[in-house]
Amino acid sequence: MSYETITFDLTDRVATLAIDRPTRMNALTPRVFAELTAAIDDALAQGARAIVLTGTGAAFCSGADLIGDGGEKLPDDLGLTLDASYNPFVRKVAALDVPFLTAINGPAVGAGLGLALLGDISVMGRSAYLLLAFVNIGLVPDAGATWLVAKGVGRAKALEMALLGEKVGADEAHGAGLVTRIADDGMVLHEAQRLAAKLAAGPSVAIGMIRKQVAAALSMDLEQSLAVERENQTRAGYTRDFAEAVQAFGEKRKPVFEGR
Incomplete structure (x- = not known):
């Protein structure tokens, strides 16, 4: 399949x-979301057993394209755009059974x-920054940013980021728990792909359940x-990957996971 607004490998x-x-x-339009x-x-x-999302050129993504034209122009009711493009994509990523990584x-x-911040693992370049910029243009956070930031850093820091609309550099983002790792600018994608390859070679059924189990725990007692742990462990215990791990342990070798 050919794409106009994204690349695929x-x-x-x-x-x-x-x-x-x-x-x-790399501003977002309905076509970008459709193609992603x-x-x-x-x-x-x-x-595929792992997915990495990044941007081409100097930016990861500058947010919504505010000056799109034709069918890509923002409607007066911005909620319609969220219903049609943003929210379905966020839900799709959250429901994936494979790990999703971001190379910022x-x-x-x-x-x-x-x-x-949707990435299960996020690698951020040293000169990159995060900016919860909505307040600067009279809007409120979307694309799951409210939940992702608040769950990552807590109420006080989330409000500071959302209300002041200031840049957060890589060191601060990492220290606050917003991103997983920092890499030199030219190595961001390489590092994310390296981690993705490790996950792709892992026990995919268990990995898929782990990502959802952690997300669920954020709103559970x-x-x-x-x-949830009991239910998922029952399922994981019947996988071929677990049987292979047990056999490999007895044979003193590394397991070779099939993702089943």
């Missing part, structure tokens, strides 16, 4: 998707910050979390 079961609108700092969604489906159909190669602004 699948190598060794790792799919790398890049928003490819560098002259617009199609690319995820394409990747999974071809056997440059500024991640507005909804672009939301996409950046202990008893509810214990119940």
Whole structure:
């Protein structure tokens, strides 16, 4: 499948998707979301066991394209755009059964910050920054950014970021728990792909359940979390990957996981 606003690569079961609108700092339009969604489906159909999202050029993503034209122009009712493009994509990523990583190669602004923080593992370039910029243009956070930031840093820091609309550099973002790792600017995608390859070679069924189990735990009490753990452990215990791990342990070798 050919794409106009993104690039797609699948190598060794790792799919790398890049928003490819560098002259617009990879600003988001309905077409971008449609193509990212199609690319995820394409990747999974071809056997991808990990997905990496990044941007081309100097930016990760500058958020919504405020000056789009034609069918890409923002409607008067911005909630319609969220219903049609933003929210379905965030839900799709959250529901994935494979790990989703982000390579934050440059500024991640507005909804672009939301996409950046969707990563189960996020690698941020040293000169990149996060900017919850909505207040600067009279809007409120979207693309899941409210939940992602608040869960990551707590109420006080989330309000500071949302109300002041100031840049958060890589060191501060990492220290606050917003991103997983920092890498030299030229190595961001490489590091994210390296981690993705490790995950793609892992026990995919268990990995898929782990990412959802952690997300669920954020809104559960202990008893509810214990119940989810029990249910998922039952399923994991019947996988071929667990049987292989047990056999490999007895044979004193590394397991070779099939993702089943």
